[in-house]
Amino acid sequence: KQKTAYEIYQCDWSSDVCSSDLNSVKTYLAANPQTIYNWGFLPGIDSDSTDAEALFTLYNSYTSLQKFYLPVSAATYATWATQSQLLNVFAFVQSPGANVSTELDSVSFMQYMTAFNPSYTNKLPPSQYRYLSGVTAYSPLSQTLLNNFLAGNINFVATGAEGGISNTILVAGKNLNGTPANVAYSIDWTQININLAVSNAVINGSNNTLNPLYYTQDGINALQQVASTVGVQAIQAGLALGQVVD
16 A cells, blocks of 8 residues: 555665665655655764755655655754755654664654554544653753754654653654644645545546446546545544535
8 A cells, every 4th residue: 555664774874875875765766756655764864964955855845745754963963953944854863872773763753653544533643742662862951952952843752751751752743844743744644545545436437337437527526525535534533624625
């Protein structure tokens, strides 16, 4: 099924072949458009900001239907905090105390978003303060550093201690342009699933000898109803507000 998989693309940063590896990602995306929605990278891509930004810019629109999870560090986050035009990039600063052999903070949230299956009984909650598993809270976290992360839409792991909760949580849950991750996901989910449902109706209608889909007003109305149904599902699943008007 389209858009349900994710990939972590590993680059050999120590050998300085980052550019060629990023070109491989770009080549794959060009040859296989909209087959993988979430893309996660290993630490090191943040150091090659020029090539990485060039890749992200190619898909920097609300219709590109691509999402990039970017691990950054205390040494590189400031460079990415200035990239407020990147609407499909989720930058996550790795906690200094993390076990680097088993923890990658950005992938923790990516896994949650990839596995999430929104429905009437499983509504998508806000990304801010979302529980994260298998990660370590950022420490020490000075007020200055915290303010810098928030101002630059750089995500990090904290704890729910302020609310008397011991779980690790996500702060601030935003893409680099400031859009909450759940909102960006909702925009993409709606486009992807309307396309999927309408394409399905067109193909099936072209093979239905009892009630074929003709390109008439009745056919247009039928396809509009298919799209409307997805819109209603989006509202029921907490992905959209208001009501669908045909």
